[in-house]
Amino acid sequence: MDGDRSGWRPCLLAGAVFAVCMAGTTLPTPLYGLYQDKFGFSELTITVVYAVYAFGVIGVLLLAGNVSDAVGRRPVLLAGLGFAAASAVCFLCADSVGWLYAGRLLSGLSAGLFTGAATVFVLELAPPGGSSRATFVATAVNMGGLGCGPLLAGLLAQYAVWPLYLPFAVHLALVAASATVLLRLPETVRDLRPLRTARPQPPSLPRQVRPVFGPSAIASFVGFALFGVFTSVSPSFLAQSLHVGNHAVSGLVVALAFFASTAGQLLVGRVGVGRSLPLGCAVLFLALALLAGALYRDLLSLVVASALVAGIGQGLSFRGALSAVAGASPADRRAAVISALFVVAYTGISVPVIGVGVLVGPMGLEGAGLVFIACMAVLVSAAGAYLLRRPVRIGD
Incomplete structure (x- = not known):
């Protein structure tokens, strides 16, 4: 060193x-x-x-x-x-x-x-x-x-x-x-080795992690999918439906979601991992409802509110998910398990967003957005209900 x-x-x-x-x-x-x-x-x-x-x-x-x-x-x-x-x-x-x-x-x-x-x-x-x-x-x-x-x-x-x-x-x-x-x-890193010694470590799920991983992965998927929508199509919605042509405003709306995520992650230390995951699911559901209202009523205030609430929900759920799966994983498999969670999260930030893009042609931006919201609401509700029945206690 x-x-x-x-x-x-x-x-x-x-x-x-x-x-x-x-x-x-x-x-x-x-x-x-x-x-x-x-x-x-x-x-x-x-x-x-x-x-x-x-x-x-x-x-x-x-x-x-x-x-x-x-x-x-x-x-x-x-x-x-x-x-x-x-x-x-x-x-x-x-x-x-x-x-x-x-x-x-x-x-x-x-x-x-x-x-x-x-x-x-x-x-x-x-x-x-x-x-x-x-x-x-x-x-x-x-x-x-x-x-x-x-x-x-x-x-x-x-x-x-x-x-x-x-x-x-x-x-x-x-x-x-x-x-x-x-x-x-x-x-x-004290013990430096040649690049050839760094072999790929594929994601894996030990048996004891699977009950925690499922709902954690779903909550992470929805949170990142919301971020994906905000960062890809929200500027178009602001310009086309709300006639907001100011690029600084578009950038600020997206930035608010990320800044709010930091606040949500900090809240995990106060509420605990076991409560942060179901609470994060509930907050994400609220964010989806606000976003639906913004699409239906064409209101900038609801877009801003949904960005803030989505950020808090994503922060709560994702940090809670990371803590839960890391705590449930054996030490020698932890990196592989966390990699699996990130793969699911980044799948959420890509596949649903492309789905919205496919639906925009036949349904318009608002219609595609409402279909996305309905699908994500089903997923996050199922994850939240599961977590209420089987609370995560690891790391709490």
């Missing part, structure tokens, strides 16, 4: 690098309408462009989720920043929809590398006795970075020049600065 690890400075700097990477994954959100006008593609194309990101994340989680345990955190995170820079370059060069697909895929590869390695890096750089605060730092910078992406892009697109270029130029500069910071942080 090299460098100085005294105090909180290295931990916070690692968190800042984490936030920069995650901000890049949501940066295009308020810009999809501008790309739609420029290239003339459909709502289905928007949802597929968005979902390509999740396929990149899932691929990395399945094939390279444990690489940083062998080669070290810094090399993996530097590779993640490299993919983030390549993604920004794709968007800067975009003269066809193919560049958007490539940019989103590279962004997914970047996020996939960062999701596990950066979280562990932040925890390992914390000073002795600071694991609880470090967990909060990792949570806050992950969701906070995701929220800052659309907020930054929306503000620049609305109030600065070159709306389809400046956000990515700024992010490219931030990525370069992050690489400089990362190179000055200490490596935390």
Whole structure:
């Protein structure tokens, strides 16, 4: 191990690098309408462009989720920043929809590398006795970075020049600065090994985890699916149905959901894992009801309310789900089980979103949204009912 690890400075700097990477994954959100006008593609194309990101994340989680345990955190995170820079370059060069697909895929590869390695890096750089605060730092910078992406892009697109270029130029500069910071942080893996020793660790479910995993996975799926809808089609709904053409407002609505998720995750420490999962399901159901009202009545206030409530519900349910499945897993299988949960979550952020895009053509945006809401409401109600009958006690 090299460098100085005294105090909180290295931990916070690692968190800042984490936030920069995650901000890049949501940066295009308020810009999809501008790309739609420029290239003339459909709502289905928007949802597929968005979902390509999740396929990149899932691929990395399945094939390279444990690489940083062998080669070290810094090399993996530097590779993640490299993919983030390549993604920004794709968007800067975009003269066809193919560049958007490539940019989103590279962004997914970047996020996939960062999701596990950066979280562990932040925890390992914390000073002795600071694991609880470090967990909060990792949570806050992950969701906070995701929220800052659309907020930054929306503000620049609305109030600065070159709306389809400046956000990515700024992010490219931030990525370069992050690489400089990362190179000055200490490596935390003591026993470094060659890359060839890092074999893929496929997701798996030991028998004792399965009763907890089912409802946890369903709640995670619904929470991420809601985030997927907000970050892919909500700007189109705001523009087409509510006539909100301000890109900063579109970015803010999406950002609120991610910021509220951080608050929801913090609540888990107060209510406990056993209560946070069913409570998260109930809050997600409320968010779906608010979103249905927003679609039916075309009210911006309900869109904002549903974003805030969805974020809190997602934070409660997902952190509760992570704690529950980690607590139920044997130590030597924990990484594989958590990888399985993330695969389900990122499936939620992609497949239902594409389904909405498919339905927009024959049913319109509002009709497709209501079908999505009905399906998610059934899933989250079933998970909540199961959890009320068989409460999760692990980690409570």
